[in-house]
């Protein structure tokens with residue numbers, strides 16, 4: 001890990017109508033760090049991811065990816081510059097196989113035509129790359145399965161394999177454990193730990209506190225659109241301001 005900030009947020013503010021959704025959010029995420037983003041419902045976590053990935057443009061402030069200002073860049077330009085994201089809802093093509101889904105992501109990254117009708121040939125570069133990515137998430141044995149038949153935990157792993165295929169500098173995981181059966185949580189946790197071990201910079205919004213605290217280097221706590229604290233998991237849990245923000249909520 002280095003001190004170089006792979007992602008920097010500078011005084012991010014967002015107003016929609018008269019509502020103040022985000023205010024003064026400043027954050028540096030060093031290369032290779034995993035940061036958990038937590039906060040009560042409606043705190044602004046998903047909106048912050050939307051600002052980082054380009055779904056929403058902030059009213060004020062800047063987003064820097066590996067030192068480059070991407071605040072005014074489109075979603076696609078940011079993805080091409082190395083920003084990968086999963087969403088709370090599945091982004092898989094349900095009728096395609098696991099391999100075909102990951103292969104399309106690998107092909108898109110390589111700049112080739114992403115044709116759904118092209119029959120994958122064994123040994124083509126995109127298929128090889130897709131198989132490598134599936135192996136990284138422990139799903140190569142499911143390569144031929146139809147995506148619609150996968151359990152939630154498996155779908156999340158395929159989505160992560162699709163991210164890896166694009167070789168991103170920064171990965172945003174939006175509630176990866178949502179809808180995942182409790183028995184599948186440990187295996188998915190290990191896949192996310194593997195992303196981190198691979199030296200990738202990862203931000204993760206997650207309500208499953210045990211998962212967050214067991215995985216991340218630092219935790220950013222949001223409340224009413226502001227950052228309450230950014231610190232180690234231990235320090236954040238011991239922080240009285242954080243505890244009072246969560247009063248009435250299970251932490």
Ligand SMILES: Nc1ncnc2c1ncn2[C@@H]1O[C@H](COP(=O)(O)OP(=O)(O)OP(=O)(O)O)[C@@H](O)[C@H]1O
Pocket residue numbers: 016019021039040041042043044045046047048
């Ligand atoms: N386009 C929008 N227009 C108006 N209000 C919005 C818009 N997007 C988000 N909000 C409001 O901003 C606040 C933050 O929402 P956001 O979904 O980012 O919270 P969150 O922390 O991700 O919540 P959760 O944990 O429930 O997913 C909420 O009060 C939400 O209603």
